[in-house]
Amino acid sequence: MSQQEVERRLESGELESWPAEDLIKWGFEQFAPRLSLSASFGSPEGMVILDLMHRIAPGQARVFTIDTGRLPHETHGLMDRARERYGIEIELFMPGAERVESMVRRHGVNLFYESLENRQLCCGIRKVEPLKRALSELDAWLTGLRADQSARRAGVPAAEIDRVNGGLVKLNPLARWSREQVDGYVREHAVPVNALHARGYPSVGCAPCSRAVKPGDDERSGRWWWETDDARECGIHVGYERDGSGI
Ligand code: SF4
Numbered sequence: 001m002s003q004q005e006v007e008r009r010l011e012s013g014e015l016e017s018w019p020a021e022d023l024i025k026w027g028f029e030q031f032a033p034r035l036s037l038s039a040s041f042g043s044p045e046g047m048v049i050l051d052l053m054h055r056i057a058p059g060q061a062r063v064f065t066i067d068t069g070r071l072p073h074e075t076h077g078l079m080d081r082a083r084e085r086y087g088i089e090i091e092l093f094m095p096g097a098e099r100v101e102s103m104v105r106r107h108g109v110n111l112f113y114e115s116l117e118n119r120q121l122c123c124g125i126r127k128v129e130p131l132k133r134a135l136s137e138l139d140a141w142l143t144g145l146r147a148d149q150s151a152r153r154a155g156v157p158a159a160e161i162d163r164v165n166g167g168l169v170k171l172n173p174l175a176r177w178s179r180e181q182v183d184g185y186v187r188e189h190a191v192p193v194n195a196l197h198a199r200g201y202p203s204v205g206c207a208p209c210s211r212a213v214k215p216g217d218d219e220r221s222g223r224w225w226w227e228t229d230d231a232r233e234c235g236i237h238v239g240y241e242r243d244g245s246g247i
Contacts, residue, residue, distance in 0.1 A: 001030055006169065007161060015159040020173035021052055023158060024142065027171050028057050031140040036062035036091070038134070038143050041078045042071075042204030044186050044193045045144025045174050051191045052173070053142075054086045064091040064134045068126035069100065070206035074195040081192045093130035100125060110208060116227060119209075126206075132165070140169035146182070147175055149203075149219050179219065 001009075009015060015023060027035050037053060039046035053061035065079065079090055103111070103125055112119035135141060147156045162170035174182065179202075186193055196204045200212030202219040213222040 006030060010159050010161055010169065013157075016157060016175075018158065020049070020177070021056065023171055023173045024049070024052050025056055027140055027142060027169075028053075028060065031138075031169065032057070032060060033062065034137070034139040036064050036134070036138050036141055038131075038141050039063050039065050039082075039090075040144075040205070041065060041075045041082070042194055042196075042210075043144055043202075044182050044191070044197065045146060045177075047078075047082070047191045047193055048182055048185050049142055049144055049173060050082065050086060050088075051185075051189055054088075059087065061086065061088055062091065063088055064093060066127050066130045066134070067092050067094050068130075068206050069095060070126065070208060072196065072204065072207040072210075075204060078192060078194050085192060091134070093134045095126045095130055099129070112209060112224075113226065119224060119227070135162075135165050135168060138168055140171060142171045142173065144174055145172040146177055146179075148178060151218075152220075 015026070018026070037046065037049055039050060041047075050061060050063060063082075082088065083090060103121060107114075107118055107121070112122045141162070145153055145156045147154050156172050156175045158172055158175040160170050160172075162168050185191065194201070194204050196210075196212075200214075201210060201222055202213060203223055204210050205223050209224050211222045211225055213219075
């Protein structure tokens with residue numbers, strides 16, 4: 001399929017109603033081996049997609065992750081379990097040491113609690129820059145984004161041209177899944193997940209910026225909990241509000 005045909009399909013919206021398995025299969029057909037899953041190992045959605053990829057194309061799943069240097073050990077534990085279970089190599093991207101050293105010297109190790117500007121600086125250096133490097137090797141990426149994770153993700157499509165990241169294809173196969181569907185898949189297929197979920201963390205990011213939430217709270221309310229809802233994304237996934245601002 002030509003680049004124009006891929007773009008036409010994405011822009012027509014016809015992929016929006018496809019089941020997750022079909023979208024992942026299509027991704028493999030069109031883009032492998034330059035297709036990779038972005039997995040945080042801090043949410044069950046990425047693990048569900050990894051499990052689906054493994055069933056569809058055993059041994060062919062490519063997975064990358066950003067190790068910010070501030071992840072909880074439960075997240076590293078899940079990486080090890082995933083490597084064993086799926087027989088995969090996890091492509092790990094880390095922030096540049098010089099930039100981290102300079103930031104910490106200037107602003108302190110826990111700068112993110114002091115201001116939104118500092119928090120975005122930290123996410124920019126520890127997450128967004130390594131992500132850009134990871135994406136520069138790809139034609140398409142898969143994410144575990146779901147529309148009902150938070151108000152800021154309400155407009156997540158199943159497939160899109162990622163103009164924020166240079167126009168590669170971004171597939172979000174679980175965009176229309178509910179949390180209950182995700183949990184049901186995890187149970188049915190005994191998918192390994194982050195141990196912190198059982199301790200009240202629906203979404204696990206960096207250790208100092210994640211905490212447990214109360215039952216019924218927004219799934220992402222434990223991330224950067226000291227900030228207002230308007231600010232709470234790290235810069236990796238932006239522009240999904242239903243106000244026409246991003247998609
Ligand atoms: S989540 Fe917190 S520690 Fe992690 S990169 Fe962002 S501000 Fe820094």
